[in-house]
Amino acid sequence: MSQPEPPREPGETEAPGTLDQHGQQEMIQRIGRGIVHSLPPGWQEVRVRYRAVGSYRELAAELIAPNGTGIPVAMTSEVSELFAELRHGMYQPQRGTWISATYRLSRPASYSVDFNGDHRPDWEQEPPHTEFAAELSQYPRATHNIPGWLAERAGLSAPRAATSPDQLHRADVFDGTDAVGRPVTNRQALTPEERDRVLEYLERAPVVLAARGYDSDRLDPYGKAAVPMTFHTDGSWIWPGAVGYYLRTHELAPQPELVEHIREHEFQLPYVDDEARELAVSVITAEQHR
Structure with missing residues (x-):
């Protein structure tokens, strides 16, 4: 049972934030x-x-x-x-x-x-x-x-860091591959609390491109198809959905520069307007057609 109630200004005689x-x-x-x-x-x-x-x-x-x-x-x-x-x-x-x-x-x-x-x-x-x-x-x-x-x-248009393709940072899932093509990473693990906050940031960011189906999990011994084929952006960075997947499934932290960026934003996802999303799409599609 729920219904909107008549407007009322709480604490009209007190400034907000007065309760210890x-x-x-x-x-x-x-x-x-x-x-x-x-x-x-x-x-x-x-x-x-x-x-x-x-x-x-x-x-x-x-x-x-x-x-x-x-x-x-x-x-x-x-x-x-x-x-x-x-x-x-x-x-x-x-x-x-x-x-x-x-x-x-x-x-x-x-x-x-x-x-x-x-x-x-x-x-x-x-x-x-x-x-x-x-x-x-x-x-x-x-x-x-x-x-x-x-x-x-609220109708805000928050400024974004990137205004051109070369200003957008792109996150890699792994640091590279070895001689036989296996993924290589050398990253410091996140604490459980920070892991959850970083994961929430990664997965809540707008999806700007998505494909049907799932990619193979390169850290799974059977290579199961479970990795989302998506791309996210926060207006400054672009990252594949695989970044969040490997953090959630295998505790693999994103690359340090992206983690530091998220920390600098205090784990709060900024508003991403239509122009920022379109810029991210243009960068992703250009790279895919190279």
């Missing part, structure tokens, strides 16, 4: 009490999802049956107001604030809250474009902290 850690925990507990007061007797587990951008808000809650089935349940308006205050208070300069939150409660006193500030929420109803621009006005972010989907919906 103690204040945030206190607000989270108040939300929990508000959720419990909205529930019918005998409940065991509930999941509440809150999504917001600009002044647009959605609230959806469901009881979780023992078999995992979700049963919609209504929340009081107080719960939505408290979520709005928490979102307002958790703003961080240059980083913005979260866009969606999932609050889970289980009897007798177990709870967890997950916040999402970067990924596109699964909206019940797509908010108006104006709300995305309002989000960045009310909760400003540094350019490199604006996810591509948010920049696009």
Whole structure:
């Protein structure tokens, strides 16, 4: 059960980002009490999802049956107001604030809250474009902290590093081959945490070219056909889908220059406009026809 709620400016008398850690925990507990007061007797587990951008808000809650089935349940308006205050208070300069939150409660006193500030929420109803621009006005972010989907919906045209084919960097899957054609690499492995963040960056970047089917895995003893035949770009670099595949499947890190580029962007994918995608396609197709 979910519906957009009337616009309201949270914390009208306070600047955004005024909640410290103690204040945030206190607000989270108040939300929990508000959720419990909205529930019918005998409940065991509930999941509440809150999504917001600009002044647009959605609230959806469901009881979780023992078999995992979700049963919609209504929340009081107080719960939505408290979520709005928490979102307002958790703003961080240059980083913005979260866009969606999932609050889970289980009897007798177990709870967890997950916040999402970067990924596109699964909206019940797509908010108006104006709300995305309002989000960045009310909760400003540094350019490199604006996810591509948010920049696009807000009507931004982020600058890109490459403006001509010779400025685009191309990533190689391997460092070379040995005398019998086997791939050779000499790269430092990524830590588990950094591996996941680099992998997310690689795989979330726009696909600008794709072929049907799969290429052979050159590190698999049987050479199974599992490697995606795609190309991605972030506007500065181009890389085959194989780069992400070998990192995910064989822990093979991308070439160090690409990893350093991703680190410099703090693992945040920039907005890639149509011109950047077209430039990447022209470079890839030119190389394929050589």
